[in-house]
Amino acid sequence: MLDTLDMLDTLDTLDTLDPRSWGARLASALVYPRTLDDFVGLVAPLRSRRAHVAEVAFVRRETYDTVTLVLRPGPRFPLHRAGQHTALTLEVDGVRRTRVFSIASAEPLHHARRRTIELTVRARPSGVVTPRLIARDAPALREGDLVELGPPAGDFVLGAPIPDRLLLVSGGSGITPVMAMLRTLVERRHRGEVVFLTWAKTPRDALFRAELEALAEAAPLTCPGLRVAIQHGPMREGDLSAQVPELPSWEVFACGPPGMLDVVRAELATRGDLSRLHTEVFSAPATPPVHEGEGAGEGGEVTFARSGKTARGRGPILPMAEGAGLRPKHGCRMGICHTCVCRKRSGTTRDTTTGALSTDGDVDIRICTSEPVGPVVVDL
Amino acid sequence: MAHSPLSAHSAHSAHSGLSASDLEAFGADIDALLTRTKADLGARDTRYIRRVIRVQRGLEAAGRALLFASGFSPFFPPLFPASLPAWALGTGALAASKILENMEIGHNVLHGQYDFANDPALSSQTYEWDIVCPSEQWRHSHNVLHHTYTNVRGVDHDLGYRMLRVDPSQPWTPLALLQPVSTLALGVLFQWGVAAHDVDMPKYLFRPRERTAEDREKVREFLAKARKQLLKDYVLFPLLSGPFALSVLAGNLVANVVRNLWSFLVIFCGHFPEGTETFPPEVLEGETRGGFYLRQLRGSANFEGSWLLHVASGHLSHQIEHHMFPDVPAHRYPEMAREVRAICERYGVAYNSSSLPAQVWSVAKKIVRLALPGRAEATAEAA
Numbered sequence: 084m085l086d087t088l089d090m091l092d093t094l095d096t097l098d099t100l101d102p103r104s105w106g107a108r109l110a111s112a113l114v115y116p117r118t119l120d121d122f123v124g125l126v127a128p129l130r131s132r133r134a135h136v137a138e139v140a141f142v143r144r145e146t147y148d149t150v151t152l153v154l155r156p157g158p159r160f161p162l163h164r165a166g167q168h169t170a171l172t173l174e175v176d177g178v179r180r181t182r183v184f185s186i187a188s189a190e191p192l193h194h195a196r197r198r199t200i201e202l203t204v205r206a207r208p209s210g211v212v213t214p215r216l217i218a219r220d221a222p223a224l225r226e227g228d229l230v231e232l233g234p235p236a237g238d239f240v241l242g243a244p245i246p247d248r249l250l251l252v253s254g255g256s257g258i259t260p261v262m263a264m265l266r267t268l269v270e271r272r273h274r275g276e277v278v279f280l281t282w283a284k285t286p287r288d289a290l291f292r293a294e295l296e297a298l299a300e301a302a303p304l305t306c307p308g309l310r311v312a313i314q315h316g317p318m319r320e321g322d323l324s325a326q327v328p329e330l331p332s333w334e335v336f337a338c339g340p341p342g343m344l345d346v347v348r349a350e351l352a353t354r355g356d357l358s359r360l361h362t363e364v365f366s367a368p369a370t371p372p373v374h375e376g377e378g379a380g381e382g383g384e385v386t387f388a389r390s391g392k393t394a395r396g397r398g399p400i401l402p403m404a405e406g407a408g409l410r411p412k413h414g415c416r417m418g419i420c421h422t423c424v425c426r427k428r429s430g431t432t433r434d435t436t437t438g439a440l441s442t443d444g445d446v447d448i449r450i451c452t453s454e455p456v457g458p459v460v461v462d463l
Numbered sequence: 464m465a466h467s468p469l470s471a472h473s474a475h476s477a478h479s480g481l482s483a484s485d486l487e488a489f490g491a492d493i494d495a496l497l498t499r500t501k502a503d504l505g506a507r508d509t510r511y512i513r514r515v516i517r518v519q520r521g522l523e524a525a526g527r528a529l530l531f532a533s534g535f536s537p538f539f540p541p542l543f544p545a546s547l548p549a550w551a552l553g554t555g556a557l558a559a560s561k562i563l564e565n566m567e568i569g570h571n572v573l574h575g576q577y578d579f580a581n582d583p584a585l586s587s588q589t590y591e592w593d594i595v596c597p598s599e600q601w602r603h604s605h606n607v608l609h610h611t612y613t614n615v616r617g618v619d620h621d622l623g624y625r626m627l628r629v630d631p632s633q634p635w636t637p638l639a640l641l642q643p644v645s646t647l648a649l650g651v652l653f654q655w656g657v658a659a660h661d662v663d664m665p666k667y668l669f670r671p672r673e674r675t676a677e678d679r680e681k682v683r684e685f686l687a688k689a690r691k692q693l694l695k696d697y698v699l700f701p702l703l704s705g706p707f708a709l710s711v712l713a714g715n716l717v718a719n720v721v722r723n724l725w726s727f728l729v730i731f732c733g734h735f736p737e738g739t740e741t742f743p744p745e746v747l748e749g750e751t752r753g754g755f756y757l758r759q760l761r762g763s764a765n766f767e768g769s770w771l772l773h774v775a776s777g778h779l780s781h782q783i784e785h786h787m788f789p790d791v792p793a794h795r796y797p798e799m800a801r802e803v804r805a806i807c808e809r810y811g812v813a814y815n816s817s818s819l820p821a822q823v824w825s826v827a828k829k830i831v832r833l834a835l836p837g838r839a840e841a842t843a844e845a846a
Contacts, residue, residue: 113699115691116591117520121584125520133583177505179581414607417755419789421575421587422607437498446581447588 128229129157134172135232139224140199145290149256150217151187151203152224156232158194163235165190165263166336166363170233171202173212175223180212180443185259185338185363186235189266200232203290205256211442239338239363241267246334247275250327252347254282254318254339258290260363261338269298269306276308278327282318282343289313318343320350330355338363383455387463388428399435400450404463411450411463418452425450430459481757485810490753492806497788500795501579508792509580515567515774522560527700529553530714534707550714557718559775562725564593566777567793573598574606576792594722595689596658600681604661610789614734614741614762621734622741624649624656625665628833629734630741635836642834650727651720658685725775728823733782736764736825738815757812759786765800765816772819773797783814 110119120133128136137160141153152171163169163186172181188201206213215223224230241249241264249268251261258281265279283289295311302309312326318339324330330351337347337360344362351357382397387409394403401423404411414422418436429444432453440456441448450461481489533549569592571577577585584590591598604620612618616632623629627646628639649656662681667674696715701708740761750758763782773780778793784800785793807814817825 109699112691113695113703115695116593116688122520122524125517174506174509174580174582177507177509177580414603415611417611419610420602420606421578421790422602424575424578424588436494437501439502443581447578447586449575 129155131157132159135160135234137200137230137232139226139228139230141226142222142224144217145203146288148217148288149203149205149290151201152216153199153201154230154232155197155199160198160200160232161234162191162194163200163263164240165267166239166241166260167235167237167263168260169200169202169235172231172233173224173228175212175215181233181445182212183233185237185263187259187262187266189263189270203256203259203262237363239336239361241336242334245273245275248327248333249275249277250323250333250335251277251279252323252335252337252339253280254343255284255288256290257339257343257363259338261336262291264336265298265309269309273306274308277306277310278333279309279311280314280323280326281312282314282316282339285315289315318346320346323347323350324354331359332356333359335360337361340364381456383430383457383459385455386458386460388460389462398454400432400448400453400455400459400461403455404450404461409463413451416451418449421449423450424448426462427453428460428462431456432459481810481812486753486757487751488753489806489810489812490751490756492809493756493787493803494752496799496802496806497791500788500791500799504579504792508794509577509582509585511794512568512572512577512585512792515563519560519563519568522556522563526553526555526557526560526714526718529556530700530711531704531707533714534704534710550710554714554717554721557714558721561593561718561722562775565722565726566729566779567774568777569593569598570777570779571793573602575790578790593692594654594657595685595692596654596660597681597684597688600661600685601657606789610786612747613759613786614739615744615747615758616741617744618747620660620663621730624660625663627830629829631833632741633833635833639834639836643831646731646830650724650731653723653727653730654719656727658689729776729779731826732766732819732822733763733779733785735829736815736817736822737829738813738825739764756787759783760807760812760814762786763815764822765814766819766822767816768819780819783816 114122118133120131124131124133124136129138135156137154137156139152140155143151143153145151166185168183168185170181170183172179174180184202184204186200187203188199191198204213204216206217208214212223215221237260239260245268249264251264253261261279261281265277268277279295281289281295292313295313298305299309299311314322323335327333331354333355335347335351335355337344339347341364344364347362348357348360351360382395384393384395385400385403386393387404387407390407390409392407392409394407396403396406401411401413401416411425412422414420416423418434424447427441427444427446427448431440431442432448433440433456434449435452435454441453448461450463529549530553533546533553569590572585572590573587573592575587578587587602592601609619609621614622616622616630623633626638626649627642628635662678662685667678667682696719697712700715701712704711742758742762746754746758760783763786765783766776766780768780773796774794778796779785781793781796781800784791784796784803787803788796788799791799804814804816
């Protein structure tokens with residue numbers, strides 16, 4: 084089969100067009116009110132300029148509740164640095180949802196032609212998205228599906244030059260960003276000392292076990308200073324100094340649940356050097372889970388992010404906003420005209436006509452028929 | 464709650480024979496159907512609309528390519544399409560693309576039918592459709608005024624579009640004598656009629672002193688969009704084809720007019736056939752959910768036909784369901800219509816549905832009859 088990436092290389096010439104040039108202006112006048120992207124997106128979605136579109140190259144099962152998504156982004160996707168995360172937007176049951184995941188694959192050196200990145204995802208039992216990613220029947224993503232990626236972001240990265248003594252600590256699915264670091268160090272034949280300590284709840288929860296054992300075995304040839312230890316159960320204070328001598332001389336990168344990071348901090352505060360600690364917290368979304376029918380009519384506090392105002396109360400958000408002195412645009416006030424649609428940044432709302440709950444952040448809601456269930460932030 | 468003699472309940476009950484409690488139960492049954500359908504929205508709906516979008520873009524590209532190719536003529540001067548079949552095919556494909564974009568995609572996306580998907584490409588807030596009327600203005604005149612106040616005299620400006628006498632209660636003027644012709648003219652220029660709709664154009668043009676800043680802004684937006692639309696279809700594409708400019712221009716013009724006539728026909732068959740009712744403004748006072756649904760039902764009419772006809776009409780062939788559930792993806796209306804019909808039968812309220820030719824004939828008769836003065840015989844005949 085012909086590869087669309089090869090066939091449509093000519094489209095790259097469009098990239099070099101100055102948007103104010105005559106060629107670009109003519110092209111956009113011809114397709115108005117569509118954009119060139121609307122047509123390019125149909126034949127070569129990875130070339131989209133509106134967003135970074137990636138194709139699912141492969142879905143690999145890791146453990147009973149984790150999968151690795153191997154994604155092939157388009158040529159414009161920026162190179163990530165080991166430890167960074169990306170916002171993955173995918174469609175679950177026809178609704179686009181965005182979730183942030185650390186990138187687990189090694190840092191690429193250059194824009195390779197068929198570059199892939201890997202996200203390793205653990206299912207959160209109460210989640211909307213992650214259980215569908217690991218589902219064996221009708222998974223949300225299959226080979227060939229398209230997703231969108233946010234540009235790689237985050238400061239949890241190895242500095243340059245890479246420190247001589249690196250301690251990589253992780254717990255649970257917090258292993259993913261430090262795994263990206265380890266894979267990068269091994270690929271680049273790093274000569275310094277690297278200790279990789281990871282904690283898993285039980286042996287069957289341990290991620291990347293086979294790969295870690297293989298890396299440790301091959302270490303004399305690749306990264307001679309590497310030592311790997313997979314441990315089970317909760318991490319305790321003293322565990323770090325038991326594994327490495329002279330704790331203050333190590334640069335520590337730690338990622339895991341908040342409780343675990345507290346233990347790391349406590350130990351470094353007494354026996355190590357806190358200023359050499361870099362952390363990334365792994366936690367579930369701040370919105371408490373609400374189930375259909377629960378919390379009906381309790382209302383909540385609405386924060387209007389753009390105006391900086393707040394209101395407390397029950398019932399639809401539109402009258403609350405008006406009560407707070409705002410004049411949001413609106414029409415029918417009964418949910419049919421979609422004039423009052425505005426962006427909900429976070430929090431849970433209930434549709435007063437159908438009772439359906441909206442729990443995601445960054446979605447559009449009709450404020451005339453959405454009532455807050457707990458704290459809500461909207462763009463008004 | 465005390466009711467004035469003109470309150471919603473009594474106004475509806477007087478006409479439909481539904482008691483207040485029946486009306487409430489009727490509303491609850493329709494609401495239940497809405498809730499059930501909304502809970503079921505998902506991948507099926509986004510798959511559907513994206514497939515329509517792919518077909519539409521394909522038709523548009525094919526149509527423009529064929530029109531361009533149709534100009535290559537062995538004769539000189541190549542003023543007229545050398546290959547009439549290619550020209551006709553290209554014009555047809557472009558017209559089909561414009562119809563799909565206007566009806567099944569534009570109209571329905573702008574209603575927020577696919578807002579649930581959280582996809583910027585399908586969002587009512589950002590979509591711009593391929594006609595001269597700016598989306599934002601249409602969403603006001605159509606979604607807010609027409610859909611909330613459907614067929615309420617003096618509030619819903621879609622009743623006759625400020626120029627036609629489509630209801631016997633509208634006062635007759637000598638201008639009405641022209642309406643068999645002016646209705647056809649409106650059909651040919653329908654996209655311009657829609658664009659001149661949100662801002663009251665006759666007032667704007669002839670009473671400049673009453674222009675508001677908002678009117679001016681809206682007219683500016685409309686002119687800016689109209690310029691881009693005209694530039695594309697009548698200047699740039701023709702010029703690109705060089706010596707075959709006329710052939711391309713004619714094809715684009717025909718495609719636009721076909722789309723105009725078709726959307727005009729669909730819209731007129733939705734609200735003006737015999738049996739559709741209009742309402743006094745008092746009906747809005749204290750109107751219940753059931754009252755709202757009943758008014759939508761009695762002010763709208765469906766037409767029947769093949770699957771293709773429904774898609775081409777943007778499923779506005781199911782105008783009744785569209786007016787009850789304007790933000791439910793329209794391709795769901797045929798299955799919802801079966802249940803709406805059953806509910807209507809249960810409560811003994813009329814459900815206006817007929818073939819497309821029958822509805823067209825019904826509208827044409829009404830337009831011609833109301834061109835003449837007199838309301839008594841018109842209402843008598845309608846009854």
